[in-house]
Amino acid sequence: MRKMFLLFLVFTVSLFSFGEKKIIKAVFSPMPNISEKLLKKVIKNYENLNNISVEIEIIEGNYLKILKEKINKKEPLDMIFMTPLYAKNAIALDWLQPFKDGYLTEFEKMNIKEYFPEEFIKNKKFYGYSTGSLGTTLFYNKKLLKKYGIPKPRKLEDMPKILQLVKDNGIIPLVSDTTFSGSDISILDEHLKYHLNMEENKIFIHPNEIGYRNRYQAFFSGKVAFISGAIEESNRDDLYRDIFGMIPMEGYSFNLKTLPYAYALGKYSKNPKEAINLMRFLNEKTKYADLRKIRNSFINGM
Numbered sequence: 001m002r003k004m005f006l007l008f009l010v011f012t013v014s015l016f017s018f019g020e021k022k023i024i025k026a027v028f029s030p031m032p033n034i035s036e037k038l039l040k041k042v043i044k045n046y047e048n049l050n051n052i053s054v055e056i057e058i059i060e061g062n063y064l065k066i067l068k069e070k071i072n073k074k075e076p077l078d079m080i081f082m083t084p085l086y087a088k089n090a091i092a093l094d095w096l097q098p099f100k101d102g103y104l105t106e107f108e109k110m111n112i113k114e115y116f117p118e119e120f121i122k123n124k125k126f127y128g129y130s131t132g133s134l135g136t137t138l139f140y141n142k143k144l145l146k147k148y149g150i151p152k153p154r155k156l157e158d159m160p161k162i163l164q165l166v167k168d169n170g171i172i173p174l175v176s177d178t179t180f181s182g183s184d185i186s187i188l189d190e191h192l193k194y195h196l197n198m199e200e201n202k203i204f205i206h207p208n209e210i211g212y213r214n215r216y217q218a219f220f221s222g223k224v225a226f227i228s229g230a231i232e233e234s235n236r237d238d239l240y241r242d243i244f245g246m247i248p249m250e251g252y253s254f255n256l257k258t259l260p261y262a263y264a265l266g267k268y269s270k271n272p273k274e275a276i277n278l279m280r281f282l283n284e285k286t287k288y289a290d291l292r293k294i295r296n297s298f299i300n301g302m
Contacts, residue, residue, distance in 0.1 A: 022271050024054045024278055026079040027070070029063040029177045042285045043278075052274055061208055062179055071095045077266030078275035082128055083178050084119040084261065085195065091122050096264045098125035103276050115283075120262050128262025129279040132286055140226050141219065142245040144171060150225070152245075163203045166225045172205060174198070175218045176228040179206045 028039070036058065043054045059066050064086055070077060071093075082090060090096050104126070108115045112126075120128030138153075145152065148169045153162050163173040179199060198204030212218040215227040222243065263279040265272050 021051055021053045022274055024052060024078045024271055024275050025057070025076060025266075026054055026081075026275075026278070027057045027059055027067065027077055028081040029059060029083075038286060039282075042282060045285070046278060046281045050277075052278070054278065060213060062206070063177065064179075067095070068093075071267060074268050075266070076268045076270045078269040078271050079278060080264045080266050081131070082120070082262050082264045084117060085178070087117075087119040087128060087262070087264075088122075090264065091120075091127050095267055096127045097267050097269060097272065098127055099129070099265065099276060100272070103273050117262050120264065128264045129276065130283060131261040131263060132283045138226050138228060138246070139219070140245045141222065141224065141243045143243050144222070144225050145245075160198075160203075163198070163226070167203055172210060172218070172224045173203045174226045174228070175205050175207050175210075175212075175215045175224050177207065177215050179204070 026043075040056065043056060046052065047054055067080065080096070082096075112121075115130050116126045117128055117130055120126065140152065144150075144166075148166075148171070150162060150165055150169070153159050166173040195204060207213065207215050207218040210218060210223075212221065215224075218224045219227045263275075263282065265275055269275060
């Protein structure tokens with residue numbers, strides 16, 4: 001009788017464990033490459049199709065600083081939205097775990113450039129799965145630039161002079177949700193030095209510093225000249241078309257072969273395989289079929 005009871009108990013526990021939902025913990029910066037609304041919609045679809053629950057945390061404030069605190073506390077972050085500017089540091093600081101070979105498909109291995117941004121590859125190990133985004137571009141307030149007679153930058157080298165001109169006119173030059181001051185930066189490449197210099201000179205500002213949750217709220221206030229974003233975001237239905245413009249700067253905005261943003265596995269992830277499946281789903285469901293059309297429709301209308 002006792003043996004039968006023990007067998008029943010083991011069977012019940014096993015059955016419960018088998019049916020128990022796994023929870024994927026995912027963290028994002030405010031308004032990442034896709035809109036928050038679309039992100040939550042796609043993740044909800046994923047949950048409905050799989051026996052998985054996804055906990056989304058959209059971190060406001062200094063994203064990298066808060067992320068560092070979470071890693072130091074050994075929080076089991078399964079999926080981390082990561083900018084390429086900090087990829088080398090995140091890998092060097094041992095924040096991320098590489099993808100195990102068995103978790104990747106043969107098709108992905110044969111198409112490395114499409115699925116694994118080079119900034120997230122080290123010693124032939126993959127630390128980030130592409131979001132499908134074409135990377136950062138610059139959006140500008142057409143009315144502000146016209147009012148103060150400020151020219152649009154045509155290339156990246158034009159930016160320091162134009163941003164300083166904007167600042168001299170009493171306008172907030174550039175707002176982005178990713179800042180680097182106060183973060184643990186051990187690898188300083190030229191791009192990071194450029195950003196840090198702008199932050200120190202108050203040309204590159206986080207929206208929280210001026211009382212806004214994210215860069216779009218700051219932009220819609222009419223007080224900001226430029227914000228950084230992704231080409232996909234030009235398709236948002238809440239943009240103020242009368243002030244919104246997009247700048248096609250060679251080598252910065254429209255390198256259509258580069259997919260720099262990525263989803264990474266946290267060092268203490270408890271569900272790496274499930275997290276990678278979610279990354280695949282997000283990559284596929286948040287892509288636009290023809291981003292060139294989106295880009296050109298805005299450029300031609302400016």
